[in-house]
Amino acid sequence: MVGLSVVDIKEFMAAMLTGNMFDKFYLRDGEIQTFTEFHLGGYLNRPYFDSEEWEALEGRELCLWSEVRPFAFQLIRGHKLPVRFKFVFQLSDANTRWLLDKYHPPVKLEDIGGLFMNIRYEHQKVICTSGISYNTFVMDKTLEQCWDDTVCQYFRQNHIACEKI
Template structure:
């Protein structure tokens, strides 16, 4: 786990709210404080859909809302004359993206070993930080996955700032 201060906040927020840069990430939860506090649980409510709709939409993917679905809602809550007081957005790599990530890293972990690879965005007092996180389904002293994830996110954030 590392914390990366975002130096180009305006540019990063443009990527987050106006571009598709983060759209593939799942969003298990987020909190946003503007004129009021908003909390969202991104876990999909199965009962909202018919059985057929749910199976079509979520058969092969994690039943968590994608940033693509929540981005317009968050944009509406954030836009205006005032910057937010704070926000916390938990972004999680999708199951398919975890498979892809594992194939490009030198680690012995499998998809079933991994509960989640996370990018936590925290904004408060005009400062924005990105904090990486990993969660395993197994106990391991091996930190290769964590280090690989940290490096990937560092490169990803650097690419956004250039």
Template sequence: MIALKVKQQKVFMAKLLTTEAFDDFLVTEATIDTYNTFHIDGKINKEFYHDGELPATDYSKWSTIRPIALELIKGKITPLGFKFVLQLDSKRKEELLKNSDADLNPDQVSLGINIRFANGEVIITTGISYSLFTLDKSAEKAWDEYIPSLLDSYDIPNDIL
């Protein structure tokens, strides 16, 4: 697990809220504090959909939640805070695990990031959870390298804390 401080918040927020940069991530949770506190549970209510429309995942993609988050955050007044908990989608998780030489099935691991705005700072924290016990840390190392490189690829300056 690593924590990254975003150096240019406006650049990061523009990429997060107005581009497809993070669209393939899955949203497990979102909380936005403005004039009210808005909490979004990213878990999909499958009962809402008809049989032929069922989403392939249990959680909404960021691309679905992003316009809602943008609407709640945009404006002249800076939000009091927000927290987005995102997970890497299955396809990219499988690629990352394959490239890391981790001896894990993609179903055995969740790769996530917490994006938090508080006290005037945006901090991104990586996290990994396993459904089994393993001493192999290659997936964790690959994930901790992936997020800074992803930010760099979108020209989002950051510092490891």
């Protein structure tokens, strides 16, 4: 697990809310607190979709950030900053397979519950924490190190200055 403190909050907020930095990540969970608290559950609601729409989702259970971002933007934008927010982003299945193919850690795809980035804004600070959920007990920490390095590299590639905490 790595913790990153975002240096330029305004730049990060623009990348997250109006850019496409997290668009290909699943949103696992979200909370935004302004004048009240809003909860954004990331799981898709099957009864909402007709059979054709559901089939087009190809078995996906979670929404993409790109599908939720406009709603989050509406809740956060304005003259006042939110009191706090928290988003739990999960690496997509395709990108999880890519990461496994790139680094070859001794872990099978079915052993992984998810690779996460927890983004939290509170007290005028944005903190990103990486994390992994496993479906089984895993002693080897190779994947965790690879994921931590990938998260740091991802922020650098998107020109988001961070300090490790």
